[in-house]
Amino acid sequence: MAVTLPGTEAGGAADGVAPRVNDFAVKLANVNGTGSSSANNLLMRAMFRMGVPVSGKNLFPSNIQGLPTWYEIRVNKTGFVARAREYDVMVAMNAQTYAADIREVRSGGFLLYDSSWPLDQLLVRNDVTYLGVPLARMVNEAFRGARERILMKNIAYAGALVAVLGIDMEIISDLLTERFAGKEKLRESNQRALRLGYDYALEHFECPIDCHVERMEKYDDLMLIDGNTAAALGCVYAGATVAAWYPITPSTSLMDAFTRFCERYRRDPETGRNDYLVVQAEDELASIGIVLGASWAGARAFTSTSGPGISLMNELLGMGYYAEIPAVIVDVQRVGPSTGMPTRTQQGDILACAYASHGDTKHILLFPCNPTECFELAVKAFDLAERFQTPVIMLSDLDIGMNDWVTPTLTWDDSYRPDRGRVLGADELEDISVFHRYDNEDADFVTPRTLPGVSEKGAYFTRGSGHTREGAYTETPDEYQAVVDRLAHKHRSAARAMPEPAIELREGARAGVVTVGGCDLAVREALQILEQRGIALDFLRVRGFPFGPAVEDFLDKHDLLFVVEQNRDAQLRSLLVLETPVPKDRLRSVLVYGGYPLSAADVVDSITAQLGA
């Protein structure tokens, strides 16, 4: 399941050079709950249709209405669309944050603002071009009713940006037509608002400005999707039938999407009956319990959650490990500790997931880097969980999960069949003299299980308490150890079945960089920038834990390794130190954990500083 990622062409990374055509960043500052998100999304989507690699990052508050929210669009013709740290164009729609927003525009950049009211002269920079559009006035003249005026103001600034950035108006019109299919009045008013801004901009500014988009050859193998939707699709395609969850940002949209897809694909058109069952549980302890119960009974089952949910699942994750029950958990990570910043991104649950629960416990982890991998690794998660009869946690994060990504198109091989692992059916049970749950291990130290409702001969007793190979209760050291020792071997064995790491080697590389998940794109961009500066570095991104030979080999071949990750405590580095033979002094850390998606500049700065270069 190798993925063609964008940004594989050389020379595309931003390097402080003033960006121009198909290579710039826009930041839009809005107020939460005013409907700006759909306007911003419209712009991003239109650029994507023009064949231009683009990303949209929503930096939203943990609030429903009234607090500041930002949307960042980065356009980069070679596909490096990780977050930028400097903006060419700022759209300042929030008076509250205006002063801070204006500081973030690069010298020589642009600021689009609502010129219905005069601009505070204190906030004017003379190295920035001001594009004033009388949005409120235009909208108030053209529309009636507070509700419509608020909404249409967003569409009006979008219209101005269409002109300023050279976005294809036809594509925008198409998008509006699609979005408001069957709602002619809404489409019409949106179209009208859009034109207000568009026409004003064309008339008053030199359009497009130097930072603008131009049509590119369409990337046919790319699509626009967020990680949670893609992960949900993975669960559907893997054949998951039972899901349990408790709402929590940023994982909620995963289960929403799963439900939606099931409504579409899993409802018998004749009977109206569903081939799935989603339980909104009373809490996360219940969610994981439901998943374990369903998996125990033979269904593919999963839950999605975030950090606090993982904490609450600790006890039952340990039970799943020890009683050897498959389970799939998607942890869409947010900023911890505790409630932390629920709408900010981090990779702070790596250790908590790897060793979740008291006692000697180890789990299998998967680390997708984008929506495409969310899809693929979600499928893989079920195969691994059933193959190794244990909980598998996929660690996504808010950036991957909730933002729309331009990502390799999801593809499916219709010959795929689930790996259900070692499950004995009635016939197989017939053939053996006696069934013992934890005996008769295969080369991967997996023992066969049976499902309730199949045959009395397969009946056994599942317990989280000490048990023998036969499944009987025990308090005897040898008998207890026989089982937990096999579990340790089984976990190690799973390394062979994990997805291979992503590796990029460079001629003459002095050192290596190891990273994980959503850092991928920013790190690869950083490595290209560094290469341009004469620092060649090899690249590895882990995709699963336990780590396999390819990871160990890479670590072994480099005397110096930078581990780039988004948490304070260097959790990936810790896991590498504990779970591979790498000497720990080879590993240096690049830690970025303020809560915003990683940008290449963060990585470049840190590595340059550490190399004294």
Added chain:
Amino acid sequence: MAVTLPGTEAGGAADGVAPRVNDFAVKLANVNGTGSSSANNLLMRAMFRMGVPVSGKNLFPSNIQGLPTWYEIRVNKTGFVARAREYDVMVAMNAQTYAADIREVRSGGFLLYDSSWPLDQLLVRNDVTYLGVPLARMVNEAFRGARERILMKNIAYAGALVAVLGIDMEIISDLLTERFAGKEKLRESNQRALRLGYDYALEHFECPIDCHVERMEKYDDLMLIDGNTAAALGCVYAGATVAAWYPITPSTSLMDAFTRFCERYRRDPETGRNDYLVVQAEDELASIGIVLGASWAGARAFTSTSGPGISLMNELLGMGYYAEIPAVIVDVQRVGPSTGMPTRTQQGDILACAYASHGDTKHILLFPCNPTECFELAVKAFDLAERFQTPVIMLSDLDIGMNDWVTPTLTWDDSYRPDRGRVLGADELEDISVFHRYDNEDADFVTPRTLPGVSEKGAYFTRGSGHTREGAYTETPDEYQAVVDRLAHKHRSAARAMPEPAIELREGARAGVVTVGGCDLAVREALQILEQRGIALDFLRVRGFPFGPAVEDFLDKHDLLFVVEQNRDAQLRSLLVLETPVPKDRLRSVLVYGGYPLSAADVVDSITAQLGA
């Protein structure tokens, strides 16, 4: 608070040599719920009164009645009373386990059994001396009623052992008198049963046998107590007023003892009112919540639990860490994972406690090695929790917590006053212009807190969500990082305040041994045995995490280190690898995790094998 531990004299460790006077091991095999535990305890206690170092280990099932249970007594004149692996005397009172029990007697040892029924000749070993006492017959003749007969049979075999092992009959009589003070009839029947066995043994066997006790000079600085009782006393002496808990083996007796001591010391004789409040909570999530709430409001508060409880406390432990609320948690460890073996001992929660919770979280840990340290470190736990405003977890275990230990007498310095850390009172608040909760850090990165009910000026808002130095809500990277970075520094800073490790150096040592908690005695005995075999090793026992300079220094000075601990996954080793600069290839593991208390032989065997000696 340095502790004089037993077993510090050279030459006392068992080394396969057949032990004799004041140096032997007895194992008693019983049926749970038959009342044997008090008879066994009586014997152990009597030997202790004779001035002989002794230990009693209860190996009991997770059951109330009917399953096998064992009691092991080890007598060792130099104080090495860790568990023996070979027994000189077996008291076989359980037909169910008879066959296995007899195999565990060392060649040349003794077996005491109930000769009311003939012995199965298949189970007779000719290298063992059989001491048959017709216990059932004697007791049935002397007593009436099933209840009394069952109980008295235990006392009768105890009587036989008194004769056989040369225990002072007067001391036994005293103990019975004390135990049944005011219950004359009970005392009399116990005394009578005791004599039945005693007289029979005197008459039929050569008493005492070669393994026996002889009076020794009394260790005046030793006492007999279990770790949970001692820890409870520590909580009382530290001034804890609020306790919350949920019953769980093996921690229950800690809270029972705390309640008992409070009833004795904390009840106003006039009003009958209590200067404490213990809440039996609905679960462990509630227990830790109550502790955090009480600590937040200014009380010293604690909870006691075991592994599954720690798992359930994960979320709130993270909140305590991030919101900087003191809390004391005693984890009396048992065998995991999951429910595991609730009545067996292990040190399997080290990692789970160190990093409990999602996100970047680190806790302060304390590791007592015996009841004396349970007492001392419990007091220390409150001082550290309040000094560093964070949860402190003391990791005891079942062996320390529930078994009676001969341990250095608890002492108290009446000049002790609690270190309440930085708490601003009304007067101090008067003196400052404005109070900000997370600002104004001291050299330990601790910021002052205030308590509710004191002054409006100190009012602040506690939250587990992102906050600034001022305590305000934030979603801004810099503001968030300022606080979590300080937390990381604070944790590191606490290293200086942790109890010093216990260290024993040996002339010409080739390598070092690092261990923790209840392994102490067995490891030190092992090192003496190894020394006798020409292998000199240095010794360090960690007593707290974060590790301080003394630990780092010891690690630094040894090229080869054996880490001895009672879990499968080398959790202490992992913590050392992650949290000190030690190169990981220096650390080898000695792992014993079957659930029984550690014995010196386990350590000797493993180290000898690893050294190829």
Added chain:
Amino acid sequence: MPSIVKPSVTHPAAAQNSRGLTQRDYEGAMSTLCAGCGHDSITAALVHALWELAIPPHMIAKLSGIGCSGKTTAYFARGAHGFNSAHGRMPPIATGASAANRDLTVIGISGDGDSLSIGLGHLGHLMRRNLRMLYVLENNGVYGLTKGQFSASADVGSTAKGGASNRLAPIDAMLLGLSAGATFLARSFSGDKEQLVPILKSALAHRGLAVVDVISPCVTFNDHEGSTKSYLFTRQHEVRVTETDFVPPEPAIEATIPENGAAWVVMHDGATVRFRSVPAGYDPTDRAAVTAYLQEALARGEVLTGLLYVDEAPPDLHETANSSREPLVSIPYERLCPGAAELSRVGAR
């Protein structure tokens, strides 16, 4: 449904049910509970009920939490899959099992600590979900396995206690059920097999969640102040392990609660509990009347037994979710996967 006809309970051990199975076929491993424990009597009644209903053993899924009660799932239906899970978490695990395979006869066994302390939230939501299962609450008023702390349920022997006793208001599973929307609520006594067996049978036939609260005396920790051999006494008088270390052999308590009237039953420690059956003509379908009746009995110090409340109308979990009649585990993968062609239609261009 509402009215339960008491059948004769004696059956020769070798008698066969309609499946040709004997009662022995519905038994399980040897109990390791204390001799005389009420939980063992409940197990026996359950064996009997399952045998009478001739439920195929392999179609049973038996689940529990942790506690003495939790262990009993091992002691019946050896031909069934069992799951001794974690303390208080049986309801969600049972929900998952039933969600995956609706054809299973799901039996959950729990204790009062398991259900009403750590598991209270889950039990409340299980009631809301109306999961089709038999839920047996083996109610002894104490935490048996952890040696006798008070639990949140009504103190079983409370009527006989003079003066002060457990000071906290008890949580009554039946009243809880009435407030949380439970659809089948019954109570019985472990020692009255004649009443218990038919109640279990009706419960197994119920459309949704059937909660059966069975008063089940703990012979070892009979927590009554005033009783000199009680745990509380033990604790207060600081006699250490001695007492709880010794579990005197006791016979299980048996009693028959007359169909119309009350019976005083003497517990192990001499305390007495007054059981009363619901009277003839009692209407278990009128929620408000049932609540009032229960509260009155409570006020009189009586433990009301019988089928207390039933409502067959509300849909169970699967009906609410409108899930396929076929168990989800039986649906072939081919029907679950939308396929490559469909995937190409997803996602924006």
Added chain:
Amino acid sequence: MPSIVKPSVTHPAAAQNSRGLTQRDYEGAMSTLCAGCGHDSITAALVHALWELAIPPHMIAKLSGIGCSGKTTAYFARGAHGFNSAHGRMPPIATGASAANRDLTVIGISGDGDSLSIGLGHLGHLMRRNLRMLYVLENNGVYGLTKGQFSASADVGSTAKGGASNRLAPIDAMLLGLSAGATFLARSFSGDKEQLVPILKSALAHRGLAVVDVISPCVTFNDHEGSTKSYLFTRQHEVRVTETDFVPPEPAIEATIPENGAAWVVMHDGATVRFRSVPAGYDPTDRAAVTAYLQEALARGEVLTGLLYVDEAPPDLHETANSSREPLVSIPYERLCPGAAELSRVGAR
């Protein structure tokens, strides 16, 4: 106590209470909730009640879980210590705070998700413990902060819905309280300050736990099928973030429930809720009658408001525990430590 006299609610903003404090002194930070959110009205009522009772702000401890409701502890009593804790865990944390310092006026604010889903077990046991505190349940029938999923509480607008709606039986905090031994149960509507303020005042004066269930409409996620701007509709029709991204400005709903009679109140989405006050002569001390009355109202589709149940007799946590009258935090260490001499008497020789 039981009967609540409605005072006139209008006060000039600058008027001073007996402590010389104005209402402003009982306010807190600016609310960040949606304009028109019912929770803000409750905050205002609370400010009013605290001001009228002239409670010293620094003696207040205000605690909450997580949710829009949870945030509101920041919006009143700026002179008090606040604690926005973890989702569902406020009851134990409040228990600890009150255990440590019984002189605090403990105020807990929770949501229906916080209290009746994840926190159900804790709430039940808080009721049992009868902790002396005011517990305000800001009940909007949805999870506001996570964008509008159904919660376990009665759907606020349920009466107006024709046909199918939320299919799960709601958990009614008042009925739950009656079954779990709560000692003060009241219900009101966020939009009726005239009724709410005096209820909050009586609740603050109660000897033990006072649970006030306040119906508090969520202007943004008004979850009613059939309403085209509802969340459910949004979800089913796959219009992405667009709708929930936009929160139209709405005024808070106000209404006065007549002292004797019912009032139909129109919610943001056009659904109507029928509120009724308890009638004159209503006896809130008769538990069985109260339960019956509540169930009848429920059956009629009415939301019964007022002081529904009160029992001043049961002891609160501190009385049960017989703890010192002095707050535990105030007891000098010297009184807590038994000292060296006593220690030498402990432990066996």
